Structure formats: C-alpha cells, structure tokens
Amino acid sequence: MQVQEKLSQQSTARTLPFGEKSLLFAPMEGITDIHYRETILENYPEWDFVSTDFLRAPSVGPYPPKHVLKHYGKSSYEDLEKRRKTIYQMLTTEDALTEDTVSKIRGFGFKWLDLNLGCPSKTVCKHRGGSFLLSELKALRKVIRTIRSNFPETFTAKIRVGYKDDTLFKDILMLLEDEGVDAITIHARTRDEMYKGVAKWEYVKTAVETVKTPIVGNGDIWTVDDIKKYFEYTKCHSVMIARGALKTPWLARLYKDGQQDNQALRVQEIQRYFNSYFQRIDKLDMEELKKIRRLKAISRYIFDDLDDGDQKKRAFLLSKTREQMFGVLESL
Numbered sequence: 001m002q003v004q005e006k007l008s009q010q011s012t013a014r015t016l017p018f019g020e021k022s023l024l025f026a027p028m029e030g031i032t033d034i035h036y037r038e039t040i041l042e043n044y045p046e047w048d049f050v051s052t053d054f055l056r057a058p059s060v061g062p063y064p065p066k067h068v069l070k071h072y073g074k075s076s077y078e079d080l081e082k083r084r085k086t087i088y089q090m091l092t093t094e095d096a097l098t099e100d101t102v103s104k105i106r107g108f109g110f111k112w113l114d115l116n117l118g119c120p121s122k123t124v125c126k127h128r129g130g131s132f133l134l135s136e137l138k139a140l141r142k143v144i145r146t147i148r149s150n151f152p153e154t155f156t157a158k159i160r161v162g163y164k165d166d167t168l169f170k171d172i173l174m175l176l177e178d179e180g181v182d183a184i185t186i187h188a189r190t191r192d193e194m195y196k197g198v199a200k201w202e203y204v205k206t207a208v209e210t211v212k213t214p215i216v217g218n219g220d221i222w223t224v225d226d227i228k229k230y231f232e233y234t235k236c237h238s239v240m241i242a243r244g245a246l247k248t249p250w251l252a253r254l255y256k257d258g259q260q261d262n263q264a265l266r267v268q269e270i271q272r273y274f275n276s277y278f279q280r281i282d283k284l285d286m287e288e289l290k291k292i293r294r295l296k297a298i299s300r301y302i303f304d305d306l307d308d309g310d311q312k313k314r315a316f317l318l319s320k321t322r323e324q325m326f327g328v329l330e331s332l
C-alpha cells in the first residue's frame with residue numbers, strides 16, 4: 001500500500017452517522033426503490049436509515065453518471081433529509097470498475113456507501129461478486145482498499161458469515177477492520193445456507209467480541225422483543241431488518257415507543273401503508289399490471305399474524321384488479 005493511502009486510513013477517526021441501537025431498514029432488491037423508500041421515510045420516520053438495493057459496478061465501460069443517480073431515484077434526490085437517511089449500496093468484483101463507480105456515487109453527494117458482500121445469487125457469485133468475495137480474501141482486500149481510498153465518508157460492508165462455511169469468519173472481520181471499514185453488518189448465515197433455518201445470533205456476539213469496528217446485526221429479527229433480546233444478547237451497535245420490516249413496516253415506531261403490535265393496529269397500519277404506497281406509484285407512468293405486481297411484492301409477510309391471515313393473503317394475491325385488492329384490504 002502506498003504511504004499516503006495508509007496515512008489517510010490511519011487518520012480516519014470517522015464519526016458514524018448513526019447512534020447506538022439504530023434501526024436500519026435493509027436493502028431488498030425488487031422492493032426498496034425510491035417510491036418504496038419514500039413511503040417508509042414518510043410514514044415510518046422512526047427508521048434511522050433506509051437502503052437502496054445494490055448497484056452492480058460494470059466490468060466493461062463506465063456507467064454514465066445519470067445511471068448512478070437513477071439507481072437512487074430522481075424523485076427525491078433534491079430532498080437532502082431523505083438523502084441523508086439513505087444508504088447507497090453497491091456490489092462489485094475484483095475486475096469491475098469499482099473506483100469509477102464509487103467516485104460517481106460520491107460525486108452525487110451520497111454520504112454512506114455500503115458494499116454488498118452477502119448476495120448469494122448464482123449469477124452474481126459466478127461473476128465473483130457478492131458473497132463470493134468472502135471466499136477470496138486477496139480479492140476482497142483489493143476491493144475494500146479501492147473503495148476506502150475513494151470514499152472518505154461512511155463506508156460499511158454487509159457480509160454473511162462465510163461462503164461455503166464459517167472458517168474465514170474472523171479473518172474476514174479482521175480484514176475489514178484492518179482496511180478501515182466503518183461498520184460491518186452481518187447476516188448471520190453462510191452463503192450456502194441461503195435462507196435456511198434461523199440466522200444464528202451467536203455469530204454477531206462473536207463479531208462484537210472479535211473486532212472494535214461497530215457491528216450491525218441482521219437476520220431473523222421480527223418483533224420488538226426480538227430487537228430487545230438481540231441487543232441484550234449480542235451487544236451489537238445497531239440492527240438491520242429486512243423481512244421483519246416488510247412484515248411490520250411500523251416496527252421501528254413500536255420499538256421506540258415501547259409498544260407491542262396488536263390486531264387492530266395491524267389492520268389500521270396495513271391499510272395506511274398500502275394506500276400510501278399505491279398513491280405514490282399510481283402517479284407513475286406504469287402499466288396497471290405492474291402496479292398490481294408491486295403491491296403483491298410488498299405484501300409477502302404482512303398478513304401472516306392476522307386472524308385468518310392465510311385466507312386474506314390468498315385473496316389479496318389472487319386479486320386481478322386494484323378494486324379487488326383494496327376490497328380485501330378494506331375488509332381486513
């Protein structure tokens with residue numbers, strides 16, 4: 001490493017933009033686009049941050065800047081508060097145009113860049129990106145170094161505990177710490193486990209005991225009690241929630257207000273949430289069928305805890321028109 005680069009890494013006593021026990025709304029490809037994130041930020045501002053899904057760095061030919069902006073979404077780019085509360089996620093490989101992509105993200109003023117090192121997709125891993133990098137530490141170091149030296153603001157990595165198994169887990173943590181990553185989010189499963197079983201919270205506890213870098217716990221946090229137990233058990237800095245946040249988008253508010261969920265509240269919030277999201281996407285130049293598909297995509301876990309939830313979910317998913325869908329929602 002060049003001396004200057006090393007110096008710049010050593011002098012980085014960066015302040016994290018999020019305090020302890022922050023609640024982060026996880027990136028979800030196909031869900032967390034600008035319209036969805038705006039719905040969350042406006043209706044459920046108790047989430048400390050939301051995240052874009054991943055922008056894949058190109059391997060041939062740099063992206064035009066507008067592509068990097070489009071990934072964030074233009075509609076609320078000018079809204080500084082929304083931008084401040086958004087993590088920009090990217091995915092890259094050893095040979096991709098990492099430096100160029102990072103510089104463009106930085107050029108648009110994004111203050112928090114997250115590297116996706118957890119994606120289990122066969123295509124992504126075949127191209128040596130996402131969780132694959134957890135098995136190739138030399139390539140991983142190179143990628144992290146490139147990003148770190150081109151992004152002086154908050155740079156975090158979102159990992160799994162390994163690729164095929166967890167043997168490199170501690171090495172990965174130490175590598176990320178060594179290279180000056182500001183925080184590490186851990187989805188406590190290996191890549192090969194995909195979504196099997198329940199994420200093992202022990203890994204997050206181990207990580208907290210292994211490195212000084214703040215650890216963000218992720219994986220199978222569904223309820224207010226889970227959040228409390230998670231903080232108590234793992235002592236992690238913050239948590240990130242994906243499926244639990246899709247199931248209960250108002251979860252951050254429940255946690256912060258010390259409330260518990262209940263049926264009446266669920267019904268009221270589900271109606272509010274779908275109405276708000278639909279009003280937003282209804283303004284877009286988008287085919288009706290696509291709008292309906294989007295509503296179905298965000299409904300994945302939301303009916304689960306309702307009385308007769310299975311039946312209501314089925315009726316919602318079988319709906320062919322907006323009238324039918326909102327009919328189901330009104331009769332919850």
Ligand SMILES: Cc1cc2nc3c(=O)[nH]c(=O)nc-3n(C[C@H](O)[C@H](O)[C@H](O)COP(=O)(O)O)c2cc1C
Nearest residue numbers: 026027028029053054116187219220241242243244
């Ligand atoms: C539909 C879906 C899409 C996802 N897309 C991304 C993504 O773009 N980037 C990422 O880092 N993780 C992605 N993930 C993983 C989640 O962010 C999270 O790490 C994982 O679901 C475990 O957390 P959970 O148990 O709270 O769901 C996705 C998960 C789901 C369910």
